[in-house]
Amino acid sequence: MPYVNIKITKEGATAEQKGELISGVTELLEKVLNKNPATTVVVIDEVETDNWGIAGEQVTHRRRKGI
Template sequence: MPYVNIRITAGATEEQKAQLIAGTTDLLVKVLNKNPASTFVVIDEVKTEDWGVGGISVAERTRRAGG
């Protein structure tokens, strides 16, 4: 029973999340021969101010980049 946890910054559409779930499940079926009926994929969305890279939050990086 595989369990995959995907963490992304907030803002993905419902369709994008559906594609991530389907694609991840398909990959586990192809590579590891896992049963898709017992494969779990969970997507956690993190606010950009709660996700840091390079010593600053993604929100701050976006502000500094002018976006």
């Protein structure tokens, strides 16, 4: 039973986009690893940009600077 956890910053991904991620990852696991889609679990966690850091800096600050 595959379990996939996708973490993205909380910046407006739509329900449709999340649905595409879930179905796409499920299809990929079936195609590449022959995993049963009925037992594949995909979870999407949305993280506030204040709680996500890159290169020692909060994503919120990086976005403000245009990085």
